[in-house]
Amino acid sequence: MEVSPYRLLLILEHISKEEVVYLKLTEKVALITGGAQGIGKETAKKFLQEGAKVVICDYDEKAGLATLEEFGNENADFFKVDVSNSAQIAKVVQATVDKYGRIDILVNNAGITVDGFLTKMDEAAWEKVISVNLSGVYKCTKAVAPVMLQQGSGVILNASSVVGLYGNIGQTNYAATKAGVIGLTKSWAKEFGPKGIRVNAVAPGFIETGMTAAVPQKVLDFMKDKTPLRKLGRPEDIANAYLYLASDDANYVNGTILSVDGGLVI
DSSP: OOOOHHHHHHHHHTOOGGGOOOOTTTTOEEEEETTTSHHHHHHHHHHHHTTOEEEEEESOHHHHHHHHHHHOOTTEEEEEOOTTOHHHHHHHHHHHHHHHSOOOEEEEOOOOOOOBOGGGOOHHHHHHHHHHHTHHHHHHHHHHHHHHHHHTOEEEEEEOOHHHHHOOTTBHHHHHHHHHHHHHHHHHHHHHGGGTEEEEEEEEOSBOSHHHHTSOHHHHHHHHHHSTTSSOBOHHHHHHHHHHHHSGGGTTOOSOEEEESTTTTO
16 A cells, blocks of 8 residues: 555654664674673673674673573674784684674773782782783784774774772773773774774773672772762763763764763762
8 A cells, every 4th residue: 555745744744652672783793892790791791782883702601600690692692802912803703703793892801800009919919900900901802903904994992990090009900901002092092093092091990890798898888988979880880881982872973981980089
């Protein structure tokens, strides 16, 4: 049955806003490190909801497989990856390209902490955090960048921290890596921007994750009191920031460090 233009217009006018779904990452392919838990897991979930095909990379295979089962989404894949291992990274990048033909978004989210005062920190603790939080970002980006350069497009998102901006007692190694990530982000934004690739970072404040679960309540209360919003952030708060930066809504945002910290650094 043929529908007249006038009748079609009436039909369209009566479609409620709830029935119109706009997915911000439709058909985009995203690779997320540290994607099996915490902020990474929430980011993977958010990206899938927004239409992306998501490759979850994590060192914890058990958590990764559990996340995959929980999501129950055919557009999600999992690979056990140590981001300090270049060979493992190369394999997952190649597998992603073989399956999807491209990589549109890289979220360098994997990170660890091994805290301690400088005078008590041994070199092993220093090297371990550097290898994951800083070298891992370098290695993953170096592996993915050629794919994006060939495409002429892409988005690279790095996990920094409020600690990388302002330092923190007992976190010499962690602060160094997160400050280093800021340097990488700004350098790559200049290097890759002319090639159609945007590079940005998110600097979370105090977020309720597995890392904070073991923190004494009095310390958590202190964190809340230091934050003007008087609450800790949630993983979805950071996932929403990643979504914005990954989407076309941030088409002219490049080289920025987006603080998501409840006003902590005011």
